[in-house]
Amino acid sequence: MMGALEVASVTVRYGEVLALDDVSLSVSRGSVCALIGMNGSGKSTLFKAMSGILTPDSGTVTIDGATPAAARRAGLLGYVPQSEEIDWTFPLSVREVVLTGRYGRLGFLRRPRRADQLAVDEALARVELTDYQDRQIGRLSGGQRKRAFVARAIAQNASVLLLDEPFAGVDKRSEAAITALLREEASQGTTILISTHDLHSVPRLADQAILLQRRVLAHGDPAAVVTPDNLIKAFGLDPLDDQIGVGR
Numbered sequence: 001m002m003g004a005l006e007v008a009s010v011t012v013r014y015g016e017v018l019a020l021d022d023v024s025l026s027v028s029r030g031s032v033c034a035l036i037g038m039n040g041s042g043k044s045t046l047f048k049a050m051s052g053i054l055t056p057d058s059g060t061v062t063i064d065g066a067t068p069a070a071a072r073r074a075g076l077l078g079y080v081p082q083s084e085e086i087d088w089t090f091p092l093s094v095r096e097v098v099l100t101g102r103y104g105r106l107g108f109l110r111r112p113r114r115a116d117q118l119a120v121d122e123a124l125a126r127v128e129l130t131d132y133q134d135r136q137i138g139r140l141s142g143g144q145r146k147r148a149f150v151a152r153a154i155a156q157n158a159s160v161l162l163l164d165e166p167f168a169g170v171d172k173r174s175e176a177a178i179t180a181l182l183r184e185e186a187s188q189g190t191t192i193l194i195s196t197h198d199l200h201s202v203p204r205l206a207d208q209a210i211l212l213q214r215r216v217l218a219h220g221d222p223a224a225v226v227t228p229d230n231l232i233k234a235f236g237l238d239p240l241d242d243q244i245g246v247g248r
């Protein structure tokens, strides 16, 4: 069966730099997949190709049978970018940011309807930001900022969610809350791909894992992917090192 998210032989170059080399993967509907790789391994490039921000030099991406651009237009695709890519000085409140998740459905000029406002209320409540909804988006902590963007993706009701480093700069409590929320979304049929450096979180979070190093080094059950051998291949590090802390 075709996965909800299919990447077939995708290659991306930035001039001389080969960022992705013949990457293929498939994520089935309603599952959570962790994308693991060191800095520069191509995770963000893959996310950009999957969300249609970047067109691969070769290969294809299919979201629910559609191209990324069509999936985005139809509101099928939710993308939570890395925090560094967001302009936190932008004069929008938390509520307004979450409401932008509905724009695919709204069309630019249509006023939000009651259903849109209710979807926003619900998403804010689920990430526990109801009390912060009128704050300017930059006046939140790192964990709250992430939760605001997760709420935006939830309000959108997308069928495929891409989250780039949602746990970076997030404390354990927020991380557990986001993990629980994503598991719940997946159980309702949402397909989720999450890039992470945090290997500790992978078994709790994901049904499958992909180890990326310009190419796919391993793909499968988290326990089979996050092995000392694979980590040496992907990170060039001693897996007993505290930094990555697996293998004991």
Ligand SMILES: Nc1ncnc2c1ncn2[C@@H]1O[C@H](COP(=O)(O)OP(=O)(O)OP(=O)(O)O)[C@@H](O)[C@H]1O
Pocket: 014, 015, 017, 018, 019, 037, 038, 039, 040, 041, 042, 043, 044, 045, 046
């Ligand atoms: N705009 C660009 N121009 C040139 N090279 C780029 C550009 N963007 C990324 N690269 C290079 O492509 C490779 C993959 O980068 P990418 O940002 O996808 O990695 P990443 O896995 O997301 O890293 P990180 O974990 O640090 O975010 C790296 O070698 C990077 O230097």
